[in-house]
Amino acid sequence: MRKLSSLVCGAGAGLAAFYLSRIRDPQQAAHSSWTNSEKPVDACGLWDSNWDCRDPRLMVRPLKNTLPEEENRFNSDLEKAKPKKARHIILVRHGEYLDVGESDATHHLTERGRKQAKYTGQRLSELGIQWDKVIASTMVRAQETADIILNEIKYDKEKVVNCVYLREGAPIPPQPPVGHWKPEASQFYRDGARIEAAFRRYFHRAYPDQDKESYTLIVGHGNVIRYFVCRALQFPPEGWLRISINHASITWLTISPSGNVSIKYLGDTGFMPVPLLTNRIPRDAKNVV
Incomplete structure (x- = not known):
């Protein structure tokens, strides 16, 4: 016995x-x-x-x-x-702005940037999405872009969440390094922690009690969006600078109930006229359309 x-x-x-x-090791069986x-x-x-x-x-x-x-x-x-439904996170880069002055307060959208934002708003409206949440960076160019988009998608501006974590910055030293852009090492430590905190705040699978697919719109910045894409897809985050996205472009990521993440759009601007396609910041008013 x-x-x-x-x-x-x-x-x-x-x-x-x-x-x-x-x-602990589900990949072994899946492989x-x-x-x-x-x-x-x-x-x-x-x-x-x-x-x-x-x-x-x-x-x-x-x-x-x-x-x-x-x-x-x-x-x-x-x-x-277990979560039952998917979360869709749609990221929009701000429109073109003029980089003049010493502070963010002077970095307003150009006329072309306003047109870009309007086209993006119209595109989002045509998709017929019922938005659960809209979040915007507190920087002027993102706020102006969000305002134009909100007019097109008919979303209540009082419900918008303004988030300082989404402000533009240097998320992590890029690989390969680039010679034309060399922020101080301290900027990576300062901005990187904040941007990573934003990722953890907004990117996660649904709560178990979510009973329908949800749609979150985030209006932010190029560096932040590119870093989010790398992190969400579990690509090396140091590769964020290898990605280029246009102003007012749409990037769409889906987090399934299982936690798997897929990308539907990456920097989509195919709905804009060619003359409006830009990705670099003009620093001279003479070059602004």
Whole structure:
């Protein structure tokens, strides 16, 4: 009888260990299910399923034992913790602005920038999206862009969330380095922490009680958006400067209930006339349309 009890306990412990290993390393099972290659996936290519620290399997009390009632409790808690719907996050870069003066207060949209914002607002309106939330950087060019877009999508301006975390900055030293842009090292530490905090605030899978797909519009800046894209897709964030997006462009990311992230649009401006396509900042009023 003692030997039988030891055997049962050993088998139970083995099953628990196997189950926990699958929780901790789901990529192993997924990898063998879709590929015939025996070559292991590079560590940089593996998807971190708990990137937002909201993996349901880690949000519930773990199994104490392998008894049926304990497994039923765990499965019930797990089902309640699972998100049911997707979150769509649409990012819009501000329109073209004139970089003159010593402060953000003087960085207003150009006439072309205002036209860009209007076209973007019209495009978003044509998509027929019912917006759950609109968030805008507190910088002047983003605020002006957001105001123009809000007029087109008929969204109540009183409900807009103005966020200082979304202000433009230097998120992380880029790779490869570039010679024409060399902010002080302290700027990366200062801006990087803030921009990373913004990412963690707005990018995560849905809450379990979300009963429909949600749509969030964020009006912000080129550097911030490019960094968000790299972080959300789990690409090396140091590669953010390899991406170029136009003024008033639309970038659309979807976070599925499983936590997987996909990109639908990246810097889309195909709805604008060619003369309005810009991505660099004019610093001379003579060059402004």
